[in-house]
Amino acid sequence: MLRVWFVALAHSSLGQFMQNSRWGFASVEAVHLLAIALLGGAVLILDLRLMGVILTRESPRVLNRDLSRLLLGSLAVLLLTGIALVSEEALKCYYNAAFRWKMALLAAAVLFYFTLYRRVVLTLGSSATVLSRVTAAVSLFLWLGVGVAGRAIGLI
Template identity: 40%
Template structure:
């Protein structure tokens, strides 16, 4: 089965049709997705700023990350759930959108960085340094690209 055929099959499901055909369902799911984006962005940015030596400098990076972790995980769960619902409602449209594929690539890289290198760095070096700055800057760039690419899907 080709990727395009899979997109057509996903879009033919009852759930996809219900979201697509409802007057309010898609906008409500999208609004919740955007609230999740704001929470996710805030929880990531506060830690990335601390990694880069700015913001909440009286606390260790580990303390800032620990305080933001529940917000990050909750927002990530919310965004993944609503993102899947939005995606299945217009799977064929997304198939032709380079912005969607850019979003998926940077989302994957951002998640890998957040759950591996960034977490290991924070555990080993709670006060920061040049490498911490680079990881914070890379994380910020990946997540901003994910958000901008997601917004660009609607314009492409």
């Protein structure tokens, strides 16, 4: 059933544009990589703060508020450009184990961010706790996993 969606994406106007455009894939990939850098930077800053490594005088809640637009905006750009990139070689992605891992880790990272992670950020006081350190480590593991699996898509 899921394969039907990938076939439809490959044959969509977007898929046809991405497959036939001289600069489409490269341009979209450049934007995708820029969004990865922005998201990764925001996540790294927040996670290092939760670990008590940097910006220890800053409130995690205020830091999260300040970085949330960047984080959520870059995540939205990543999702949109990711769909465009997948449309270029949708069936290859469908059968690619690394792509499936990336999607699973991305879903886990987003779910984690909107549940436990945000709860910890919003309730943490001025000093790091065991819970905040573990939360940050899980976050880093998930987001790093998304990146590694994404890189592996082209290798598998």
